[in-house]
Amino acid sequence: MACSCRIWKIMDPSSVLLPLWAYFLCALTCADAAGFIHSSPLRLRQLTRANAVSTATGRSEAAIGWGNPDGVTLREVTDNVWEANRPFLWNTIDVGSRMVLIRLKDGSLWAHSPVNLDIPTRAEVDALGPVKHIVSPNFEHLKYGPLWGQAYPDAVTYGCPGLMAREPWCMQEVANDPPDSWLDEFECCFIDCEQNPFTRKSFFNEVVFFHKPSKTLITSDFYWNYPSTSPSRPIPQSTRLWKFGMDRVYLPFYKRLMITDKGRFNELVERVLGWRAERIIPCHGSIVEGRDACEAEIRRQTGLTD
Numbered sequence: 001m002a003c004s005c006r007i008w009k010i011m012d013p014s015s016v017l018l019p020l021w022a023y024f025l026c027a028l029t030c031a032d033a034a035g036f037i038h039s040s041p042l043r044l045r046q047l048t049r050a051n052a053v054s055t056a057t058g059r060s061e062a063a064i065g066w067g068n069p070d071g072v073t074l075r076e077v078t079d080n081v082w083e084a085n086r087p088f089l090w091n092t093i094d095v096g097s098r099m100v101l102i103r104l105k106d107g108s109l110w111a112h113s114p115v116n117l118d119i120p121t122r123a124e125v126d127a128l129g130p131v132k133h134i135v136s137p138n139f140e141h142l143k144y145g146p147l148w149g150q151a152y153p154d155a156v157t158y159g160c161p162g163l164m165a166r167e168p169w170c171m172q173e174v175a176n177d178p179p180d181s182w183l184d185e186f187e188c189c190f191i192d193c194e195q196n197p198f199t200r201k202s203f204f205n206e207v208v209f210f211h212k213p214s215k216t217l218i219t220s221d222f223y224w225n226y227p228s229t230s231p232s233r234p235i236p237q238s239t240r241l242w243k244f245g246m247d248r249v250y251l252p253f254y255k256r257l258m259i260t261d262k263g264r265f266n267e268l269v270e271r272v273l274g275w276r277a278e279r280i281i282p283c284h285g286s287i288v289e290g291r292d293a294c295e296a297e298i299r300r301q302t303g304l305t306d
């Protein structure tokens with residue numbers, strides 16, 4: 001029961017965090033990340049909602065949420081880089097999600113963690129160029145990968161290591177070496193030293209990406225940045241509670257119990273820092289701008305100090 005002992009060392013039994021602990025531990029113990037979210041009936045509700053499109057405005061009503069108060073379908077972040085910010089319901093909590101869309105020098109589009117391909121989204125994506133690369137970066141951010149694969153049969157569907165064995169639609173895995181078709185525009189880093197401490201199986205198996213021309217680091221669950229406030233749309237209480245749980249409960253749990261080799265993890269973080277990103281676009285939360293801010297954020301969240 002060494003595992004349980006370690007849990008109690010980092011957990012005050014009298015803490016008000018107990019219900020949150022139970023919540024996270026239940027999620028980790030009872031469900032594989034991909035299967036958990038994939039199989040929930042709530043996913044079906046989300047799909048239904050995501051397909052709601054305003055024909056009057058041509059705008060996706062499903063895009064409106066605390067992370068995207070104006071319901072913008074695609075927003076240009078910088079040259080050849082766009083984001084699609086969408087609500088994402090985990091049970092009834094809007095945890096937010098963001099796709100990153102990048103146009104390579106040959107004009108092809110690279111889509112990371114795709115969002116639902118509703119009518120307005122498809123129209124705006126198609127106006128930017130042909131989709132050729134569809135990336136599911138970890139075991140969790142793959143919900144719309146097969147939909148995009150079907151919609152764009154000329155594209156390759158990429159996944160993190162281990163995804164091809166789980167998902168038959170995944171055509172190629174990427175770890176630390178980007179494929180030639182990405183035209184030397186990316187660096188990749190496979191976070192290969194984390195696992196579910198109860199099942200001893202890989203949990204996220206995430207690959208983080210760096211787009212060299214824009215100096216942009218792209219993360220899914222390796223780094224998140226939930227805001228405390230939103231300028232024009234209140235953040236729901238449940239989302240704020242989620243942020244608290246992620247920052248104060250899950251993060252220490254991840255660092256203390258899910259990282260299997262701290263030395264290796266620090267090595268990987270150093271590699272990511274070596275890219276000297278000037279922007280972080282996370283799938284969850286606010287974009288970080290500025291090289292110093294990016295480095296400070298990665299060091300803060302990973303616990304890597306100078």
Ligand SMILES: [Fe+2]
Nearest residue numbers: 140220221283
């Ligand atoms: Fe996520």
